[in-house]
Amino acid sequence: MILPPVPERALTELGRTEGGPETLGLLVRDQHTRRLLLLRAVLDAAEAAGPRLLPAAALNRLHEDWALLEEVERLERAARRARGAAGPGPEARPVPGAGTGEVGALTGVFGPAGGVVSEPPAGRPARHADAFVSEPPAERATADENDQVPADRAPSPSRPPHRTGHNTSAPARPVPPPTGVRSLLLHPFTGPWARDALRGLGTATGPGPERDPGEPARALAHFGALAAVAAVRAGVSCAVRLSARDGVLTLPSLGALRTGCPGDTEVCLVHRRGRLTFRRPGEADVVVHVQSGVGAWSEAAAWTPAYALPGLLPGSAPVPLDDLDPYRTARGGPRPHTLSGPVTLDDADRKHWLHAWSGTAAALGLGGERRLTEAAALLRCLVPLSAPPGAVQGRAGGSCSGTRREAFGAVLSSAPATATAFAATLVHEIQHTKLAALGDMMTLHHADGEARHFAPWRPDPRPYDGLLQGAYSHLALADFFQRTALAARHPAERDAAWARHARYQEQVGAVLPALVGSGDLTTRGRQFVDRMVEVYERLAEQPAPRGQTARATAYVRAARTLWTQRHTPRR
Numbered sequence: 001m002i003l004p005p006v007p008e009r010a011l012t013e014l015g016r017t018e019g020g021p022e023t024l025g026l027l028v029r030d031q032h033t034r035r036l037l038l039l040r041a042v043l044d045a046a047e048a049a050g051p052r053l054l055p056a057a058a059l060n061r062l063h064e065d066w067a068l069l070e071e072v073e074r075l076e077r078a079a080r081r082a083r084g085a086a087g088p089g090p091e092a093r094p095v096p097g098a099g100t101g102e103v104g105a106l107t108g109v110f111g112p113a114g115g116v117v118s119e120p121p122a123g124r125p126a127r128h129a130d131a132f133v134s135e136p137p138a139e140r141a142t143a144d145e146n147d148q149v150p151a152d153r154a155p156s157p158s159r160p161p162h163r164t165g166h167n168t169s170a171p172a173r174p175v176p177p178p179t180g181v182r183s184l185l186l187h188p189f190t191g192p193w194a195r196d197a198l199r200g201l202g203t204a205t206g207p208g209p210e211r212d213p214g215e216p217a218r219a220l221a222h223f224g225a226l227a228a229v230a231a232v233r234a235g236v237s238c239a240v241r242l243s244a245r246d247g248v249l250t251l252p253s254l255g256a257l258r259t260g261c262p263g264d265t266e267v268c269l270v271h272r273r274g275r276l277t278f279r280r281p282g283e284a285d286v287v288v289h290v291q292s293g294v295g296a297w298s299e300a301a302a303w304t305p306a307y308a309l310p311g312l313l314p315g316s317a318p319v320p321l322d323d324l325d326p327y328r329t330a331r332g333g334p335r336p337h338t339l340s341g342p343v344t345l346d347d348a349d350r351k352h353w354l355h356a357w358s359g360t361a362a363a364l365g366l367g368g369e370r371r372l373t374e375a376a377a378l379l380r381c382l383v384p385l386s387a388p389p390g391a392v393q394g395r396a397g398g399s400c401s402g403t404r405r406e407a408f409g410a411v412l413s414s415a416p417a418t419a420t421a422f423a424a425t426l427v428h429e430i431q432h433t434k435l436a437a438l439g440d441m442m443t444l445h446h447a448d449g450e451a452r453h454f455a456p457w458r459p460d461p462r463p464y465d466g467l468l469q470g471a472y473s474h475l476a477l478a479d480f481f482q483r484t485a486l487a488a489r490h491p492a493e494r495d496a497a498w499a500r501h502a503r504y505q506e507q508v509g510a511v512l513p514a515l516v517g518s519g520d521l522t523t524r525g526r527q528f529v530d531r532m533v534e535v536y537e538r539l540a541e542q543p544a545p546r547g548q549t550a551r552a553t554a555y556v557r558a559a560r561t562l563w564t565q566r567h568t569p570r571r
Contacts, residue, residue, distance in 0.1 A: 005442070006026070006438065006441050006442050006524075007026075009022075009023070010022070010023040010026055011438075011524060011527060011528060011531075012527075012531055014434060014435075014438055014528065014531075015527065015528040015529070015530070015531025015532055015534075015535075016531050016532075016534065016535050017431060017472065017475055017476040017479060017532070017535060018370045018374070019370070019374055019377075019434060020370075021373070021377070024373075024374065024377045024378060025377075027378070027434060027437040027438065027441075028377070028378070030437065030440065030441055031408040031409075031437055031440070032178070032182075032186050034440065035185065035186050035190060035191055035194075035408070036185065036186070038191060038194045038195075038198075039185060039190070039194055041194070041198060042194050042197045042198055042201070042220075043062075043066070045197075045198055045201040045202075046059060046062055046197075046201060046216075046220060047059070049201050049202075049216065053201065053202065053216055054201070054216045054217060054220070055217060058216070058217035058220055058221070061220075061221070061224060061241070062220050062223060064240075065223050065224045065226075065227040065240075066223075066227070068227040068228075068230070068231055068236075068238065068240070069181055069185075069226075069227050069230055071231075071236065072180070072181050072227075072230045072231050072234045072236055073180065073181045073230075075234055075236065076180045076181060076234060177317050177380060180230070180233070180234065181230045181234075183253075184226045184229055184230050184252060184253075185226070187252060187380070187381075187409075188380050188381055188404075188407040188408060188409040188410035189252070189322075189325045189327040189328055189381075189407055189410065190226070191404075191406040191407050191408065192327040192328075192330070192404065192406050192407050193219070193222055193223075193327045194406075195406050196219050196327065197216070197219040197220055197222075197223075200215035200216040200218075200219045201216050218243070218245060218264065221242070221243035221245070222245070222250075222326070222327075224240060224241070224242050224243070225242055225249065225250060225251050225252065226252065227240070228240050228242060228251060228269055228271070229251050229252055229253060229254055231271060232251075232254065232271050232274075232276065232290055233253070233290075235273075235274070236271070237271055237272050237273070238269075238270075238271050239268065239269070239270045239271075240268075240269050241266060241267075241268055241269075242266070242267050242268075242269050243264055243265070243266055243267070244257065244259045244261070244264065244265040244266075244267050245264055245326060246262065246263065246264065247259050247260065247261050247262055247263070247265065248326070249265075249267050249278075250324050250325055250326055251296075252306075252325060253294050253295075253306055253320065254276075254288070254290065254295070254296045254305075254306055255288070255295065255296050255298075255303055255304050255305040255306045255324065256303070256304045256306075256324045257278055257286060257288075257302055257303055258302050258303075258304070259280065259283075259302070260302070265280065266280075267279070267280055268280070274289065274290045275287065275288070275289055275290070276288040276289075276290065276296065286298060286300045286302055286303060287299075287300070288300075288303055291305075293308065293318055294306050294307070294308035294318055294320055295307060295308065304324065306320065306322070306324060307320070307321050307322075307323075307345070307350055308320045308321060309321050309353065309354060309357045309382070310357070310358075311376070312360070312361045312364070312372065312375055312376040312379070313361065313372070313373075313376045316376055319379060319380070319381060319382060320380075320381040320382070321345070321350070321353055321381075321382050321384060322381050322382065322383055323342065323343060323344045323345045323383070323384050324344075327407075328342055328383045328407075328410070328412075329341070329342045329383065329412065330404070339385060339400055339401075339402045339412065340385045340386045340387065340388055340400055340414060341385065341386055342383060342384070342385060342386070343384050343385060343386040345384055349384070349415065352415055353382075353384065353415060353416075356415075356416040356417070356418060356419050356421070356422045357419070357422065358419070359418075359419030359420075359422075360419045360422045360423050360426070362419070363419045363420045363422070363423035363484075364423045364426065364427070366483070366484050366487050366488075367423065367427065367479075367480035367481065367483045367484045368479065368480060368483045371423070371426075371427050371430075371476075371480055374430050374434070375426045375427075375430055378409060378430055378433050378434070379409065379411060379426065379430065380408075380409030380410060381409065381410050381411075382410075382411055382412075382413060383410060383411070383412040383413070384413070384414070384415065385400060385401075385412055385413060385414045386414065387399075387414050387415060388400050388414060399413070399414045399415075399416065399417065399421065399425065400413070400414050401413040401414065401425045401428065401429055402429070403429050403432045403433055403436070405436045408433065408436075408437065409433070411425070411426065411429045411430075411433075413425050413429075420484075423480075424477060424480065424481075424500075427473075427476050427477055427480045428473045428474075428476070428477055429473075430476075431472050431473040431476045432469060432472075432473055435468070435469055435472050435473075436469075438528075442522075442524060443522050443524075443525070444468070444521065444522060444524065444525035444528055445464060445465070445468070445518065445520045445521050445522060445525045446520045446522065447463070447464035447465065447518060447520035448463070448464075449463045449465070450463060451463045451466070453466075453467045453511070453514055454510070454511070454514075454560060454563050454564075455467055455470050455471075455507075455511060456506075456507045456510050456511070456555075456556045456559040456560065456563075457470055457474060457507055458470070459562075459563065459566070461563075461567055464514075464515075464518060464520060467511055467514060467515060468515060468529075470511075471508050471511050471512065471515060471532070472532065474504045474507050474508050475504070475508045475532055475535055475536060477500070477504045478501055478504035478505040478508060478536075478539055479535065479539060481497045481498070481500040481501035481504065482497075482498075482501040482505075482539055482542065482544075484497040484501075485497035485498045485501055485544070486542070495548075498544040498545055498548045499544070499548050499551070499552075501539075501544055501548075502543075502544035502548040502549050502551070502552035503552040503555060503556075505536070505539055505540070505543075505544070505552070506549075506552040506553055506555070506556045507556055508536055509536065510556050510560065512532070512533060512536060515529050515532070516529055516530075516533060
């Protein structure tokens, strides 16, 4: 175990599709620790790879990058100590409810506070890889296609959320995101990069492209970009060698440089006083100026700045809208059929996202204070996807969204039609994020992966775990839209919300018997599902209008009939 067992209170809250600050902090801390352990696995694998798999030059570069990260963190710690008289800053504050102490420094080893103890192997310098020790957790992804929610206008933030028996006291301060070096090492896309690197180094299993002999060095070169960004953000002057992969050099949180060359190209980056200079033989220098927060600007057409949306809550960190990171979607392996591909945004696209985002916090709050605080605590970045076939941007015509288990904190989504649609997408995907994180910490069931269960939100049979994931997210949506309907002031908004509530409620009711009746549930898994049943029954105490309920019942009945016709073997 990385952390102590999940407390009963946390299991109860999560089973009710909610999460207080301590519970959310527990999930965040566990996932952050796993990310650092995964990074340790990459460093260990690189050290053990041997020159046939990883040339000495690539390993030496990895050592240099790690040393740069250590130096940056040392300076960050010194700066925090210098500010100590004024009290600890956000970066020094422990995650609420996540255990005692912080995860160890890069130059040390985990002690009792982190839950893991490591001793540096003999003959190997601790400065490279001995900060972390563990085997990487198993990889699993979830992805779903959301129903399109009505094109309502964004609700007013002044409207109080409906209260139906939950703890609705003033929300606590959200879990602060990591800063400095840790913000890069714990960024959602560090997980997919680490998986990719382990696969190239031959220590990861699972589906993926055939191994390229040069892939280990190419994958590890991305670590240099992380180290460079850490130095830039900390104001550390440096000159480093970086690699542009397939003609693009991406610097997370800053932007991307396009070299114009189709293959891999070495680029020299010099940083002095917030000014970046990219140099390549025979090419004009590209000068970039760093902005605070997210982004960097340049007059050169070869540079594309990173972009971020404002924080969901006043004073909270911006949310990157990341259309640049090479690891934002799966590389090489199969993509879930419900997801479209990544897209690069232009100015008009970004304005559309910002317009929808500007009302999302209010829409989330209308559907329950916890929905807003959960999103603020767990959402670390958004990845824009292309529109599904037949969909028209800004109109109600279908959308797709998903999460990746190895990219905790990231939500992938096509452009939202409205703020309410965006809020519903976040509610849906945050539930997947929470349940996937909980599944890493404890075993909820022992069901096999055979796809045999009916789910009215999917045309194909689902395995038990997929059924649980879908029911969990749809139950949260039923709660969200019931609260929205009860708080809505305008009849059109109220009717649209009731329609959504009725459909989600009926869909969940159709699968609860299969979930509850499974003999594969563990004791704590049964506790979890029982809490879901409690929420379903509570929602039923305030049903939608009869017409909405009748239409939802007919919809689910038709879906079951069609599914049975398609998937029942003929005799």
